Amino acid sequence: xxxxxxxxxxxxxxxxxxxxxxxxxxxxxxxxxxxxxxxxxxxxxxxxxxxxxxxxxxxxxxxxxxxxxxxxxxxxxxxxxxxxxxxxxxxxxxxxxxxxxxxxxxxxxxxxxxxxxxxxxxxxxxxxxxxxxxxxxxxxxxxxxxxxxxxxxxxxxxxxxxxxxxxxxxxxxxxxxxxxxxxxxxxxxxxxxxxxxxxxxxxxxx
Amino acid sequence: xxxxxxxxxxxxxxxxxxxxxxxxxxxxxxxxxxxxxxxxxxxxxxxxxxxxxxxxxxxxxxxxxxxxxxxxxxxxxxxxxxxxxxxxxxxxxxxxxxxxxxxxxxxxxxxxxxxxxxxxxxxxxxxxxxxxxxxxxxxxxxxxxxxxxxxxxxxxxxxxxxxxxxxxxxxxxxxxxxxxxxxxxxxxxxxxxxxxxxxxxxxxxx
Numbered sequence: 001x002x003x004x005x006x007x008x009x010x011x012x013x014x015x016x017x018x019x020x021x022x023x024x025x026x027x028x029x030x031x032x033x034x035x036x037x038x039x040x041x042x043x044x045x046x047x048x049x050x051x052x053x054x055x056x057x058x059x060x061x062x063x064x065x066x067x068x069x070x071x072x073x074x075x076x077x078x079x080x081x082x083x084x085x086x087x088x089x090x091x092x093x094x095x096x097x098x099x100x101x102x103x104x105x106x107x108x109x110x111x112x113x114x115x116x117x118x119x120x121x122x123x124x125x126x127x128x129x130x131x132x133x134x135x136x137x138x139x140x141x142x143x144x145x146x147x148x149x150x151x152x153x154x155x156x157x158x159x160x161x162x163x164x165x166x167x168x169x170x171x172x173x174x175x176x177x178x179x180x181x182x183x184x185x186x187x188x189x190x191x192x193x194x195x196x197x198x199x200x201x202x203x204x205x206x
Numbered sequence: 207x208x209x210x211x212x213x214x215x216x217x218x219x220x221x222x223x224x225x226x227x228x229x230x231x232x233x234x235x236x237x238x239x240x241x242x243x244x245x246x247x248x249x250x251x252x253x254x255x256x257x258x259x260x261x262x263x264x265x266x267x268x269x270x271x272x273x274x275x276x277x278x279x280x281x282x283x284x285x286x287x288x289x290x291x292x293x294x295x296x297x298x299x300x301x302x303x304x305x306x307x308x309x310x311x312x313x314x315x316x317x318x319x320x321x322x323x324x325x326x327x328x329x330x331x332x333x334x335x336x337x338x339x340x341x342x343x344x345x346x347x348x349x350x351x352x353x354x355x356x357x358x359x360x361x362x363x364x365x366x367x368x369x370x371x372x373x374x375x376x377x378x379x380x381x382x383x384x385x386x387x388x389x390x391x392x393x394x395x396x397x398x399x400x401x402x403x404x405x406x407x408x409x410x411x412x
Contacts, residue, residue: 052350053309066297068304075297091272091281094300098274102307103259129335144258 002062004076005030007050011117012036013109013169014069015057016204020165021073024200025080037117069169070097073162082162089157096155096163103144107137108180109170116177138174142185145171149187153194160198168195173204208268210282211236213256217323218242219315219375220275221263222410226371227279230406231286243323275375276303279368288368295363302361302369309350313343314386315376322383344380348391351377355393359400366404374401379410 004022006029008015022029034040034056042054051058051067058065059072066072074097077083084090111134114123123131145167148155155163172192174180182189195201210228212235214221228235240246240262248260257264257273264271265278272278280303283289290296317340320329329337351373354361361369378398380386388395401407 052353053305061294064294066294066301068301068308070304071297071301074300075293078293078297087281087284088267088270088272091277091284094280095272095274095277098276098304098307099259101304102274102312106308106312126335126339129332133332147258 001027002064003030004028005032005060007032007034007041007058007060007065008056009034009036009041010205011113012056013173013204014105017069017165017169018057018059018072018076019206020169020202021076021082021162023202024082024165024198025076026200027076070101070162070166073165077162081159082165084157084159084161086157089161093156093161093163097166100163100166103137104141104167105170107134107141108174110134111138112170112174112176112179114177115179135180138180142171142174142180142182142188145191146185146187149191153191160195164191164195168192169204172196207233208270209236210234211238211266213238213240213247213264213266213271214262215240215242215247216411217319218262219379219410220311223275223371223375224263224265224278224282225412226375226408227282227288227368229408230288230371230404231282232406233282276307276368276372279371283368287365288371290363290365290367292363295367299362299367299369303372306369306372309343310347310373311376313340313347314380316340317344318376318380318382318385320383321385341386344386348377348380348386348388348394351397352391352393355397359397366401370397370401374398375410378402 004027006015006018008031010033019029036056040046041056047054050065053067055067057069057072058067059075066075074083084093111131114127154160155167171188175182210233212221212224214237216239225235242262247262253260256271259273261273263275263278264273265281272281280289290299317337320333360366361373377394381388
């Protein structure tokens with residue numbers, strides 16, 4: 001495989017997904033750091049070369065650039081046990097990854113970022129007005145995850161997959177800044193411990 | 207393949223993606239209709255059997271249920287020319303599909319639904335307060351698409367793929383209710399015409 005470079009902000013769970021996937025696969029990954037709070041992913045150079053959408057993460061493979069965290073981990077894991085070989089299970093894995101980006105990340109990741117990294121006093125009026133709906137949406141996502149895990153060890157089939165990595169990234173830090181409280185979600189807590197206990201696991205701050 | 211049933215609301219672009227993919231693949235699809243404005247996807251029966259997340263579309267395959275439109279079209283198209291065989295192109299296709307659900311749909315689909323189907327007078331205060339940001343986000347998405355299409359016929363590689371289907375679904379109806387105006391996006395307009403001109407194409411109201 002061509003040389004792999006991750007364009008990232010280390011506090012981003014979306015970026016961590018890619019480092020965690022690479023760690024499980026034993027793939028070396030160079031890191032290029034940006035601070036999204038300082039606008040470092042909105043510069044003309046970044047927009048013209050790395051990602052016209054002005055976001056991290058972007059996985060660079062040789063001279064090509066792949067934005068979107070869940071697309072990047074799919075690229076890295078193609079052909080490995082992190083993507084189920086069964087047609088239904090592969091689609092069901094993608095189902096959880098699309099759900100993560102639509103129902104989970106915009107609520108859980110955003111509220112954690114606002115409260116733990118931007119700071120409540122620095123939020124705009126529009127952001128303040130959305131705190132309650134973000135919290136309600138995040139709680140609904142955690143409840144759905146907890147119920148899904150009632151008789152399951154992993155999100156898809158009987159093995160650890162990219163669905164678990166995608167959902168772990170922001171779930172395991174959702175209590176930062178008091179954004180969420182996992183006390184009421186014991187099955188989610190058990191699953192978080194299983195993920196963190198796997199051989200090959202790395203922490204978000206590693 | 208087991209019998210395919212689409213649980214859907216006919217006005218939803220996310221549901222249309224699945225009908226359009228099935229049409230291109232020549233797959234028969236039974237349709238079970240719900241009105242999301244009447245809460246028909248939030249009934250206890252729906253939540254316990256079809257989708258705990260209370261949304262459409264859901265693709266039913268035999269006795270199994272697959273939510274998330276982009277996961278469902280991936281399942282249907284697996285092994286077909288609608289998913290590039292090349293590893294990079296397949297991941298790049300998923301990149302556009304994740305981008306669609308994160309940056310495109312929450313702005314373009316939501317504002318079109320509010321203005322054309324709920325009606326401006328029926329919106330809540332919280333919804334009214336988001337109209338400007340949804341419009342700005344949608345315009346940014348259309349601009350990014352237009353620039354990407356500068357030297358391209360299709361979103362990924364040199365052929366029509368699921369990325370085009372996922373992006374076509376809400377882009378082609380984005381002017382409904384005055385939500386957006388495609389006048390300033392000529393390359394998007396050209397691409398919409400190419401998609402609609404393909405053999406096997408069906409309309410959203412078919």
